[in-house]
Amino acid sequence: MRRRSWAWYVLAVAVMAGVTADVLVDGPLRRLDMTVHTFCDAHVQGGWMSVVHVFTQLGQRGVIAGFVLVPLAILGAIRARSLRPVLVPIVVVLLLSLLQEGLKSVIPRTYPAGGADVLWKHGDAYPSGHTLNGFLLIWVGIELLIVVLPVLDRWLTVRGRRDFALVTGILTGAALTAADEHWLTDVLFSLALGPVLLAGLVAAEPFTRPLWPGEPVRGRYPRI
Known part of the structure; x- marks a missing residue:
């Protein structure tokens, strides 16, 4: 099992390195970016754009924080009589923001909305921070939901929560591409x-x- 996990990590690093190299040398993936941009710009409109836009919100940090994390964190802090449900999401969001800013500063890139793919001048399109939000902030939101409603832990296993966050992350990335808010390689x-x-x-x-912390469920939640 550990060998399989390490294999996935190595594959992920290889994909990130390969995509970055392709963007830098104007390879086939970067040329595909323009093809996808042209198609989505011409065909994803009207009702389709409205549907796609709903899924792009899964990666909007302001939306997720304002409508999900903050309310759940406050309710969790009240229920647990602790500031920890508030502090932990803040730390996760701050660390994620720092990571995104650091990655984006390495290869400045314009967004597809401008119609031109330009490196090293202006823009912070690469890579897609919104897609990362779709994976990680949704996970944090589910954890907070369990603080507020500990009984959900009977059905929402760790694996189930992980799989749900994986799905939302993938949906976010696909929606951002279809909405022409990010290049495919981003x-x-x-x-x-x-x-x-x-x-x-x-x-x-x-x-x-x-x-x-929350109400004890299967003995997992100590009261503090």
């Missing part, structure tokens, strides 16, 4: 990195579990 990089970062949060779940 999203491909983050689709490789997102599951790795999510695996880190999942692996830390036994250690962060005391940070998500």
Whole structure:
């Protein structure tokens, strides 16, 4: 099992390195970016754009934080009589923001909305931070939901929560590409990195579990 996990990590690193190299040398994937941009710009309109836009919101940090994380964190803090359900999401969001800013600063790139794919001048399209949000912030939101409603832990296993976050991350990346808000390669990089970062949060779940206190369910939640 460990060998298989390491194989996935190596594959993810290879994909990120390969996509980045392709973008830098103007390879076939980057040329595909323009083809996908042209198709989506011409065909994803009207009702289709409205549907796609709904899924792009899964990666909008302001939307997820304002309508999901903040309310759940406040309710979780009240229920647990602790500030931990508030502090932990703040730390995760800050670290994720720093990571995104660092990655985007390496290869400045314009967004497809401008119609031109330009490197090294202006823009922070590469890689897609919104796609990473779709993986990680949704996971944090589910963890907070369990703080507020601990009974959900009977049905939402760690694996189930992970799989749900994987699906939302993939949907976010696909929607961002279809909505022409990101180049395909922006999203491909983050689709490789997102599951790795999510695996880190999942692996830390036994250690962060005391940070998500609530009513005892199967003896897992100590009261503090």
